[in-house]
Amino acid sequence: xxxxxxxxxxxxxxxxxxxxxxxxxxxxxxxxxxxxxxxxxxxxxxxxxxxxxxxxxxxxxxxxxxxxxxxxxxxxxxxxxxxxxxxxxxxxxxxxxxxxxxxxxxxxxxxxxxxxxxxxxxxxxxxxxxxxxxxxxxxxxxxxxxxxxxxxxxxxxxxxxxxxxxxxxxxxxxxxxxxxxxxxxxxxxxxxxxxxxxxxxxxxxxxxxxxxxxxxxxxxxxxxxxxxxxxxxx
Amino acid sequence: xxxxxxxxxxxxxxxxxxxxxxxxxxxxxxxxxxxxxxxxxxxxxxxxxxxxxxxxxxxxxxxxxxxxxxxxxxxxxxxxxxxxxxxxxxxxxxxxxxxxxxxxxxxxxxxxxxxxxxxxxxxxxxxxxxxxxxxxxxxxxxxxxxxxxxxxxxxxxxxxxxxxxxxxxxxxxxxxxxxxxxxxxxxxxxxxxxxxxxxxxxxxxxxxxxxxxxxxxxxxxxxxxxxxxxxxxxxxxxxxxxxxxxxxxxxxxxxxxxxxxxxxxxxxxxxxxxxxxxxxxxxxxxxxxxxxxxxxxxxxxxxxxxx
Numbered sequence: 001x002x003x004x005x006x007x008x009x010x011x012x013x014x015x016x017x018x019x020x021x022x023x024x025x026x027x028x029x030x031x032x033x034x035x036x037x038x039x040x041x042x043x044x045x046x047x048x049x050x051x052x053x054x055x056x057x058x059x060x061x062x063x064x065x066x067x068x069x070x071x072x073x074x075x076x077x078x079x080x081x082x083x084x085x086x087x088x089x090x091x092x093x094x095x096x097x098x099x100x101x102x103x104x105x106x107x108x109x110x111x112x113x114x115x116x117x118x119x120x121x122x123x124x125x126x127x128x129x130x131x132x133x134x135x136x137x138x139x140x141x142x143x144x145x146x147x148x149x150x151x152x153x154x155x156x157x158x159x160x161x162x163x164x165x166x167x168x169x170x171x172x173x174x175x176x177x178x179x180x181x182x183x184x185x186x187x188x189x190x191x192x193x194x195x196x197x198x199x200x201x202x203x204x205x206x207x208x209x210x211x212x213x214x215x216x217x218x219x220x221x222x223x224x225x226x227x228x229x230x231x232x233x234x
Numbered sequence: 235x236x237x238x239x240x241x242x243x244x245x246x247x248x249x250x251x252x253x254x255x256x257x258x259x260x261x262x263x264x265x266x267x268x269x270x271x272x273x274x275x276x277x278x279x280x281x282x283x284x285x286x287x288x289x290x291x292x293x294x295x296x297x298x299x300x301x302x303x304x305x306x307x308x309x310x311x312x313x314x315x316x317x318x319x320x321x322x323x324x325x326x327x328x329x330x331x332x333x334x335x336x337x338x339x340x341x342x343x344x345x346x347x348x349x350x351x352x353x354x355x356x357x358x359x360x361x362x363x364x365x366x367x368x369x370x371x372x373x374x375x376x377x378x379x380x381x382x383x384x385x386x387x388x389x390x391x392x393x394x395x396x397x398x399x400x401x402x403x404x405x406x407x408x409x410x411x412x413x414x415x416x417x418x419x420x421x422x423x424x425x426x427x428x429x430x431x432x433x434x435x436x437x438x439x440x441x442x443x444x445x446x447x448x449x450x451x452x453x454x455x456x457x458x459x460x461x462x463x464x465x466x467x468x469x470x471x472x473x474x475x476x477x478x479x480x481x482x483x484x485x486x487x488x489x490x491x492x493x494x495x496x497x498x499x500x501x502x503x504x505x506x507x508x509x510x511x512x513x514x515x516x517x518x519x520x521x522x523x524x525x526x527x528x529x530x531x532x533x534x535x536x537x538x539x540x541x
Contacts, residue, residue, distance in 0.1 A: 005466075046248075048421060050417060050420075050421070067423075070420045070421070071420045071422075071423050071424055071425045072423075073421070073427070074421060074422060074423040075423060079421075080421050082418060082421065086415055086417070086418040086421075087409070088411045088414045088416060088418070090410070090414055090416060091407070091410060091411060091414070095407060095410075098407060099407060099411050099419070099424075100422060101407070101423045102404070102408065102422045102424055103422075103423040103425045147422075149335070151422070223509075
């Protein structure tokens with residue numbers, strides 16, 4: 001579904017991503033793990049066209065998307081949940097969700113999708129009228145994921161959904177991520193919490209200094225001594 | 235007592251105009267953090283366009299009220315195009331430049347537009363065709379005219395419409411989202427360029443309306459009139475909290491009233507030393523006081539709370 005070939009991302013003279021190639025199949029949950037600064041987030045941003053790729057190609061559903069405008073990406077069916085959540089603090093929860101459905105014009109569909117999101121995250125329904133800035137970090141992460149789902153994406157890109165959250169909240173968020181995946185969503189997940197990412201993905205790529213150094217089935221990587229030593233702290 | 239009421243009415247009228255112009259500053263600032271110092275010149279060009287169009291239509295024998303409407307429409311359209319062009323040509327290429335660069339560009343555009351207007355319309359004061367009936371009303375010893383009533387009513391209606399647009403429509407929601415976090419708004423599918431252009435176009439349309447009202451109120455216009463009007467409206471926007479729509483509205487009306495009261499009483503206050511022609515002092519005293527004691531303005535949000 002998503003094919004990334006020879007992707008380069010550079011900031012000024014600094015190479016953040018050096019020629020990486022990977023793919024995500026329809027219905028798969030794939031994790032991209034690695035240490036801080038390994039280039040995971042840059043990879044995701046390049047796919048979402050938030051940053052320009054310095055080289056390489058990105059194809060989505062057999063269509064080249066590496067040169068389209070940033071606001072067109074979501075119309076192709078890719079929704080990014082940005083690092084740090086990026087909720088609109090001074091819009092209400094409802095308005096944030098409606099922003100997620102910005103590309104949908106049918107009010108009935110939007111209302112229906114909102115019920116789907118509320119089913120995943122009942123907490124958001126309780127807080128519907130509150131300003132997003134008054135939510136806790138975990139609730140904001142729920143809102144960010146819910147907002148991304150509102151666009152009826154074919155694929156979800158999650159950038160560090162566990163960042164800065166209490167363990168109990170992380171658990172809740174990942175329960176929903178699993179549920180969304182079980183409902184057929186294709187997911188590319190970026191996590192510093194490698195164990196968590198490997199536990200809820202089918203395949204994973206390990207990045208180091210802008211390159212993919214390992215890849216394989218998540219269950220096998222969990223048992224790989226190198227991964228255990230480097231990323232699982234054992 | 236009748237002076238007090240009279241000056242409050244005068245201030246309300248002047249303040250409505252400030253408010254409309256202030257909205258243009260505040261919308262652009264709210265969305266992209268730019269003080270568009272050329273906005274006063276947009277208003278000036280709006281006034282002059284309406285004079286030319288309405289004037290020549292009246293000369294051609296069109297009924298005065300129709301010509302007035304045509305002048306207003308032409309002025310609004312011209313200013314919308316001008317606002318769009320300003321953003322496209324002057325500011326968009328500087329979107330990622332350091333903050334000072336677009337600010338200096340704005341001042342430059344203001345000078346360019348002023349000189350352009352001077353070349354087109356000349357240096358002389360132009361008389362504004364009076365296309366509104368001259369009817370006077372009296373209330374508790376204070377006099378006011380039909381024009382004054384129309385200015386206040388039209389401004390209030392327009393501002394109500396703007397609030398509906400911003401808080402009840404999809405474009406408005408996209409504008410608010412873009413103001414808070416343009417990168418994420420773009421992820422949601424919002425074309426940031428279009429939203430920013432919309433802010434300029436809407437602000438300029440409001441400016442044109444204000445310009446026509448200023449023209450029909452004072453019945454004269456001049457290629458430099460945008461400078462002082464723009465500065466006062468900018469002061470009003472700062473007073474209300476720049477970036478905040480309701481703030482610009484309240485700030486405009488407050489500034490108008492403060493100025494009118496100041497002009498009414500400055501003679502008494504200084505024992506006749508300063509006359510009402512010194513009324514401009516008050517706007518800038520307000521600006522300085524606000525900047526010193528509450529730089530975020532009445533409704534201002536703390537800066538740096540972007541999500």
